[in-house]
Amino acid sequence: MARANVKGMSDQESAGPAPSATGGFGRAGRPVRQGALRGHNLGLALRIVAEAATPVSRARIAAITGLTRATASTLVDTLLAGRLVREVELPRTSRSGRPAVGLVLAPGGPGGLGLELNVDYVAATVVDLTGSVVFHEVVAADQRLLDPPEALSRTAALACAGLDAAAAKGVEVCGVALALPGLVEPGRGRLLLAPNLGWRDVDVAGLLRREPRLAALPVSLDNEANYAALAELASGPQEDAPDFVHLSGEVGIGAGIVLGGRLFRGSRGWGGEIGHVTVDPAGPPCSCGARGCLEQYAGQEAILRRAGLSGSAATSLGGEPTIRLLVQRAADGDADLLAALADAANALGVVVAGMVNLLDVGTVVLGGIYGPLAPWIQPAVEAELAARVLWSAWAPPRVRIATKGPESAVLGAATSVVSGVLADPATWLGRGTLRA
Numbered sequence: 191m192a193r194a195n196v197k198g199m200s201d202q203e204s205a206g207p208a209p210s211a212t213g214g215f216g217r218a219g220r221p222v223r224q225g226a227l228r229g230h231n232l233g234l235a236l237r238i239v240a241e242a243a244t245p246v247s248r249a250r251i252a253a254i255t256g257l258t259r260a261t262a263s264t265l266v267d268t269l270l271a272g273r274l275v276r277e278v279e280l281p282r283t284s285r286s287g288r289p290a291v292g293l294v295l296a297p298g299g300p301g302g303l304g305l306e307l308n309v310d311y312v313a314a315t316v317v318d319l320t321g322s323v324v325f326h327e328v329v330a331a332d333q334r335l336l337d338p339p340e341a342l343s344r345t346a347a348l349a350c351a352g353l354d355a356a357a358a359k360g361v362e363v364c365g366v367a368l369a370l371p372g373l374v375e376p377g378r379g380r381l382l383l384a385p386n387l388g389w390r391d392v393d394v395a396g397l398l399r400r401e402p403r404l405a406a407l408p409v410s411l412d413n414e415a416n417y418a419a420l421a422e423l424a425s426g427p428q429e430d431a432p433d434f435v436h437l438s439g440e441v442g443i444g445a446g447i448v449l450g451g452r453l454f455r456g457s458r459g460w461g462g463e464i465g466h467v468t469v470d471p472a473g474p475p476c477s478c479g480a481r482g483c484l485e486q487y488a489g490q491e492a493i494l495r496r497a498g499l500s501g502s503a504a505t506s507l508g509g510e511p512t513i514r515l516l517v518q519r520a521a522d523g524d525a526d527l528l529a530a531l532a533d534a535a536n537a538l539g540v541v542v543a544g545m546v547n548l549l550d551v552g553t554v555v556l557g558g559i560y561g562p563l564a565p566w567i568q569p570a571v572e573a574e575l576a577a578r579v580l581w582s583a584w585a586p587p588r589v590r591i592a593t594k595g596p597e598s599a600v601l602g603a604a605t606s607v608v609s610g611v612l613a614d615p616a617t618w619l620g621r622g623t624l625r626a
Contacts, residue, residue, distance in 0.1 A: 228265075229616030231257065235265045236274055236615050245278050245292025266293060272619045273299040274319065274611070295320045300364035300618055302607025303352050303407075305345055306414060306600040308371050309333055309386050309441050312345045313600040314352040318361045319608055321424070325355035326597070338392045346401035353403060364611060364618055366407050367603035368394065369414035371442055376459035379411060385477035386442045410606070414438060414599040415462055416453055418557055419446020420609075421594045421602030423453070434553035435545060436592065437464070437538070438599065439560040443485050447549065465489065467541050487537035490559055496530035517562050531566040538567070539574025546579050546587050557592035564591050 238254055239246050252262035269275045273296050280290040299319040306313045310332050316325040329348060333341045349366065356363050372384025379395025399405045415438035422436050436446040443465030447454040455461050465485040466478050473482025486492050493516070519527050542554055554575070560567050568589055575587045592598055611618045 229614065231255070231261070232265055232268060232615050232619075233613055235262065236269055236612055239269075239275050239293050240295055240612050245280060245294050247280070247290060247292050251293075268619070269293075269615065272615065274615055274618075275299075297322060298360040299362075300608070300611050301356055301361040302604040302611075303349060303356070303363045303366045304369070304417070304600045304602070304604025304607070305349055305366065306369040306417075306603060307333060307341060307345050308369075308414065308599075312341075312348055313597070314345075314348045315597070315600045315604045316352045316356045316361065316363060317601070317604040317608055318359075319611065321605060321608065323601070323604075324359050324361055325352045326600075327351065334387060338389055338394070339397055342394060342397040343400070346398050346404055349398070350401065350403055363407065363607075364621075365607040366398070366404060366409045367417070367606050368398070368409065368411050369417040369599040369603045370394065370411060371414050371440070371444070373460050373463070374411045374413055376412075376455070379409060381411065383478075412455075412459075412603070412606075413444055413446075413462065415444030415446040415557075416455065417446070417600070417602035417606065418444075418592070418594075418598035419448050419453055419555075419602070420606055421598040422446075422555055422557075422592060423448055423451070424602070424605055424609075425593055433549075433551040434555055435542070435549070435551050436555040436557050436598075437542070437560060439488065439490070439538075439556070439558040441490050443489055443538075445545070447551070449549065449551070464541060464545065467544075469537050469541065484537060484541050488534040488541075493527075493530045493534050496533060497524070497527040499527070513559055513562055516559075520563065520566050528566065531563065532570060535567045535570030536574060539571040540578065542571060543575050543578035546575060551587070552585070553588045553590065555590060555592050557598055558596065561591045561595055 234255055235251050238251055248263050248266050249259060251257070251266065252259045255262065257265075266275065270277070275293045276296040277291045278294055280292045297318045297320050301316050301318045301324065304315045304317070311328055311330045312333070313328045314325065315323060317323055327348060329344070331344070336344070345368070353363055370381055370384060371386055372389065373382040374380070375382055379393065381389055381392045381394045383390050394411055395409045398409055415436065418438050419434075419436040422434070432448075432451045434448050436448070438444040438446065445462040445464040447462050466476065466480065466483045468480065468482050469484055469487050470482035474486045475481050476483040476486050516527065520531060545551075546554070554571065556564055556568060556571075572589050575589065576582045579587055594601055
């Protein structure tokens with residue numbers, strides 16, 4: 191999460207936008223209500239605690255925000271009562287006086303349930319408010335053999351196992367986020383198209399809510415590559431946090447794009463479908479209905495086909511034995527597989543170079559199957575970037591492996607729920623027994 195620019199802000203400055211030239215306030219031309227102001231300041235205080243490397247005192251919150259100590263203390267009391275923060279004793283600076291008290295995020299506060307449904311597995315992860323994983327489970331099964339209601343019924347059952355595990359550890363799940371390999375309609379809970387699943391126009395949120403325990407929880411959906419990028423943003427190296435592209439290479443290929451420290455989804459939320467960028471208009475047919483898409487050159491099915499290997503393509507999380515086989519055969523010098531990987535890496539590098547030229551991102555992250563296959567993929571991608579990116583002589587793009595591996599998408603989904611609480615704690619407090 192990007193750090194807020196809060197240093198030196200006064201009470202008046204933190205109250206909301208300045209008056210416009212026409213005398214109104216904000217984009218709607220209306221004054222900020224007291225409830226909205228308090229919600230804003232609650233979020234400000236909570237994010238200061240969340241982003242600090244060490245426990246933060248009430249006085250420090252007041253100093254950073256410019257709020258009075260009394261106002262800052264009242265905000266902290268609300269966050270304590272809502273189990274969003276907890277107090278810890280700070281190291282003594284002298285032997286006299288009362289010990290100082292600092293604030294950290296409360297691990298027993300609200301948590302997020304992340305789900306992922308991909309071609310050959312479903313996964314569930316629960317994280318608490320600190321981001322610590324309290325539950326993680328993967329069930330391998332080919333989802334292409336199931337119709338959407340059955341597949342999502344099984345996903346809901348796994349979600350309930352996550353709810354039970356979270357409750358046993360004192361974590362109350364406050365929302366559900368589901369990662370899917372396809373086009374999602376933002377805010378509507380619908381999957382428009384998932385070519386590799388064979389799904390079209392599915393009310394995913396509605397089917398999940400058939401499970402009574404999920405019916406009362408907010409449910410959000412997004413493309414799995416977007417959630418994987420969010421996981422990288424939360425935990426990746428700080429030097430590339432502002433701008434990077436996360437490549438989610440599995441049976442399909444997706445890209446999560448981060449610009450200025452924020453996920454870029456496009457105007458309709460469908461950005462990043464790099465797997466369906468055309469490599470050759472006369473190339474092989476793709477499951478999306480077009481021809482010559484990148485997936486037909488750098489997706490796992492294409493690699494297996496080019497190497498003359500039998501068997502169905504599998505993801506890095508649901509089909510680990512297949513990935514281990516590919517890695518072992520590549521390490522053993524299988525000539526056909528090495529040629530297939532070289533072709534895939536060259537096609538991937540050409541398309542990614544175009545994306546880098548267009549977006550001016552500094553880092554390319556190899557996720558999914560590209561992580562374990564990086565010794566044979568990464569050098570060719572780097573070579574294509576060096577040859578094709580206009581400014582590579584002055585600022586060569588960096589290529590690295592994803593830090594969270596195959597769990598990136600489901601972890602990013604869970605983390606997105608918690609990030610929502612950190613951004614807007616007043617909404618969470620208002621839904622619970624405590625009213626902000």
